[in-house]
Every structure is written in C-alpha cells, then in structure tokens.
Amino acid sequence: MRLDIYLTPGEVVPGEIAERTVVVLDILRATTTITHALNNGARAIYPVSSIEEALRLANTFGRDEVLLCGERKCLPIEGFDLGNSPHEFTRERVAGKILVMTTTNGTAALSMTGGAARVVVGSMLNMGAVVAELVRSGGDPVILCSGRDRHFAVEDAVAAGAMATRLMEERPGNWVLNDAALAAVALAREFGSNTATFRNSESGRALLATGHESDLDFCAKTDTLNVLPVLHERNITLSQVPAS
Amino acid sequence: MRLDIYLTPGEVVPGEIAERTVVVLDILRATTTITHALNNGARAIYPVSSIEEALRLANTFGRDEVLLCGERKCLPIEGFDLGNSPHEFTRERVAGKILVMTTTNGTAALSMTGGAARVVVGSMLNMGAVVAELVRSGGDPVILCSGRDRHFAVEDAVAAGAMATRLMEERPGNWVLNDAALAAVALAREFGSNTATFRNSESGRALLATGHESDLDFCAKTDTLNVLPVLHERNITLSQVPAS
Numbered sequence A, B: 001m002r003l004d005i006y007l008t009p010g011e012v013v014p015g016e017i018a019e020r021t022v023v024v025l026d027i028l029r030a031t032t033t034i035t036h037a038l039n040n041g042a043r044a045i046y047p048v049s050s051i052e053e054a055l056r057l058a059n060t061f062g063r064d065e066v067l068l069c070g071e072r073k074c075l076p077i078e079g080f081d082l083g084n085s086p087h088e089f090t091r092e093r094v095a096g097k098i099l100v101m102t103t104t105n106g107t108a109a110l111s112m113t114g115g116a117a118r119v120v121v122g123s124m125l126n127m128g129a130v131v132a133e134l135v136r137s138g139g140d141p142v143i144l145c146s147g148r149d150r151h152f153a154v155e156d157a158v159a160a161g162a163m164a165t166r167l168m169e170e171r172p173g174n175w176v177l178n179d180a181a182l183a184a185v186a187l188a189r190e191f192g193s194n195t196a197t198f199r200n201s202e203s204g205r206a207l208l209a210t211g212h213e214s215d216l217d218f219c220a221k222t223d224t225l226n227v228l229p230v231l232h233e234r235n236i237t238l239s240q241v242p243a244s
Helices: A030-039 A051-058 A106-110 A127-137 A154-170 A179-191 A195-200 A202-209 A213-220 B030-039 B051-058 B106-110 B127-137 B154-170 B179-191 B195-200 B202-209 B213-220
Strands: A002-006 A021-025 A044-047 A066-072 A098-102 A118-122 A142-145 A228-232 A235-239 B002-006 B021-025 B044-047 B066-072 B098-102 B118-122 B142-145 B228-232 B235-239
Touching: A002 A154, A002 A179, A021 A106, A021 A127, A021 A154, A030 A044, A030 A098, A030 A106, A030 A118, A030 A213, A030 A228, A030 A235, A044 A106, A051 A066, A051 A098, A118 A127, A127 A154, A127 A228, A142 A154, A154 A179, A154 A195, A154 A202, A154 B179, A179 B154, A179 B179, A195 A202, A195 A213, A202 A213, B002 B154, B002 B179, B021 B106, B021 B127, B021 B154, B030 B044, B030 B098, B030 B106, B030 B118, B030 B213, B030 B228, B030 B235, B044 B106, B051 B066, B051 B098, B118 B127, B127 B154, B127 B228, B142 B154, B154 B179, B154 B195, B154 B202, B195 B202, B195 B213, B202 B213
Parallel strands: A002 A142, A021 A118, A021 A142, A044 A098, A066 A098, B002 B142, B021 B118, B021 B142, B044 B098, B066 B098
Antiparallel strands: A044 A235, A118 A228, A228 A235, B044 B235, B118 B228, B228 B235
C-alpha cells in the first residue's frame, strides 16, 4: 500500500495519480468553503481557473440558480455574489444554488487531477469522512495540497499529515510513504492542525491582514461535517457517505 | 530579514530570487559531489541538463583536461568518465580537470537561479562555510532544494532546515520565514540530517537499491570541508572562504 502526498500541484506527474483516489486540500480556504457550502445545501460547485471562464459558465445557467464566487489575493471579485470566506456561504445564501467558483490555488489543484479514479475534496471539517472513504476505497491514495501561489503552504501540509496519520491508524498495514508523506506526518506531529499554526502560516498572515481572522478558527475546526464532496466531470457534489 | 526556502525547483518564481544569495542543495548527491570534487582540486565544474549538451561542451575543451560526469536514475552514463558517486571523485582523478556534469535534479535546480546575486553550492560537508557566507553577505537569503524528479525530497529539506537553524543562531535578528522554511526547520528538528534519515528517504532507498550504500554515510558528514563552491556564468569554482 502506497500513500503519496504532493505538497504543491507542480509536483504532480500525471501518470502517477492515474486510477487512484486523490484528496485535494486547500485548507485556507477553498476546499473548506466548498465542503461547508455543499453541507449548507448548494446543489453543485463548478471550480474554474479564471474570472472570464466563471462568467461564461455562469451565463449557461439561469440567473436565479447560479452564484458567482471566488477571490483574488484573499479579496472578493468585483461583480461576484460571494467571496471565498466560508462565513458567507450560509444556508440562506447557497441552498439549492449552483456555485461557480474561481480561487487562486484550490481550483488550480483540482485541475491537476485528470485520470484519477476519484477526486475527493477534503478539509479539517470533514476529515473523518474523507479518511473513512479512503479506508473504504482501499488502493493507494494520494493527497494533493494546493499550496499558495505555486509554493508550499504549511497548513495544507499539516492537514495532509493529520489525514495520513489517521488513515494509517484506521487502515493499518505495511504502508510505503513518499518523502512528502513522511514529512507531512512529522509536521502534523510538530505543529498540529490548529489555529496557532494557521495564524503563523503565510496564508494565515494574509487572511489576518485582510480582516479574515474568524476564518482561521473556522477552517481549523475538525470533524464537524460528515460529508464527502466529490469532483465528477466538471463539478463537485456531495457523495453518499457510507454508514459507519 | 527574510529567509525563504523552496522545497522543489518548480516553486521558484523568478522575480522572487532576484539579487539575492541563493544556496542550491542536492544532498543525494550532486551538490555533495560537486563540493567534494572541487575540494579535491577540480578546476571548474560545468553543470548541464542533457547528455547531448555535456558531450557538445566537453568537445570545446582539450580531451586531456575534461572529464564527463553524471548519472541517470543513480547509474553512470555510458561512455562518461565518472558517475555521480562522490567516492569516484578522488584527487587522483579530478585534480586540475574541468568536469562537465549532468545529473537528474541538481543541474535542473542550478538552472533556475538566473537573476540571483550569488549562487552558492551547499552540502552537509561544507555547511559551516555556507552559513558563514550567508552571515557575511547579509540580505535575504534563499535556500533552493533540488528535490527528486520534480518531487519533494526529505533529505534536502532537513539539510535546508539545519542550515536555516544555524544561520538564525549565527546571525540573530527578526527573521521572517516563508512556510517552507518554517517546515524545514521543524523537519530538521524531527529527523536530523543523519544517515538514518537518508536511508529512509526515496533517494536513499534508490541509492541502496543500486549499491551505493556508502554514499549515504559520505553525504551525511557535516562540516568536513571548509570550501565555498560558487556558480558564476556557467561554471562552479571555489570562492575564497573569508577567514573566520
């Protein structure tokens, strides 16, 4: 059994993830927000890489059923309905809606998952559900960290390490880890996936500087949502969580 | 004072390293071998990315003054004079010679350093000399890990973390670290830059599998050589080490 972690999307060599289950993490904040929005009743989320593509895609849906969401440099995009702060994605705003979302890092990572058997969206919020899915599906899972502007992001690495640690506890066996997985497990032990770690990270400092302090606490909450967002074709919807 | 570490060459955004001192690490084995070869009297080392380029460049020198060196997948290249194992680069073989070297990862990282004020080649062997140079030169240094086939390599990260830790001790101040530097310092604390860490790494396992066990011990030796290899134009030579 192999467990491979990629600390940045640029490390992904396409053949390596073929036919494997890939978990995509962008803890601050895209995959956290996606998990939260789907739990609050959003029908589907379309991650796209550019503002132009978001506008074009949104026009193919009815104006009443779609919300334009996303950020650039932590800030909302002019003319869009929602930013990328999970606090904005309340049940009142998103229930029954299709969300077209463009974020700097998370959507870039999701676009690297072509050829995977299954693409799961992970966060601290739904870590237990993601680990349960990796136990259920077996095989050689991959955890892909979105990072920050092509760079390593410590909060994604510690979350990946925490996820890997739980997976190895819940599906014990003779695991072979790549170097990034070895490192991520050690970083999870050193730092912990908590608000203090998030505040010290580059993404955390950028969020603090743009007035998003409460997002840091939100994104560090663990196991609050038993949902499993899955990317299929071009959009993310909730998959049935197997009964535990 | 900023200290930025890049865990893989793919993370380098050119503008970010402009006018800064960049230390390149490929602990297993290219930068270790380069350091050792120059200490053994090699006149200059030309890192190149392809076998064809190595052959073309070697032809511009006299046949007696040049050695072709390098590896692919840890193994020597047919028709080349030397591989990439430091044990081959004895004083008898390399003194007075120009070395044209192509390796999988180290030369790729060196090629990403355009625009830097100064490019230093680091290893465990000459860590003290590298740190002394970073103290002397001041500014906001960068440590660039070569990694392994585009991926994160744990031995490079722990060496970078050990180097960062010593730099902050020897040049105390209000350091701002990027996420990768925060992580590398923690990994150096967790793992230590020793033979056991190297054996468990992917590069170490590949070296063990190809019969290069003694290279692991060699590459883990710390502070054995007080030399400072510097890349200038297209080749690496020894710079004067300032008196300490």
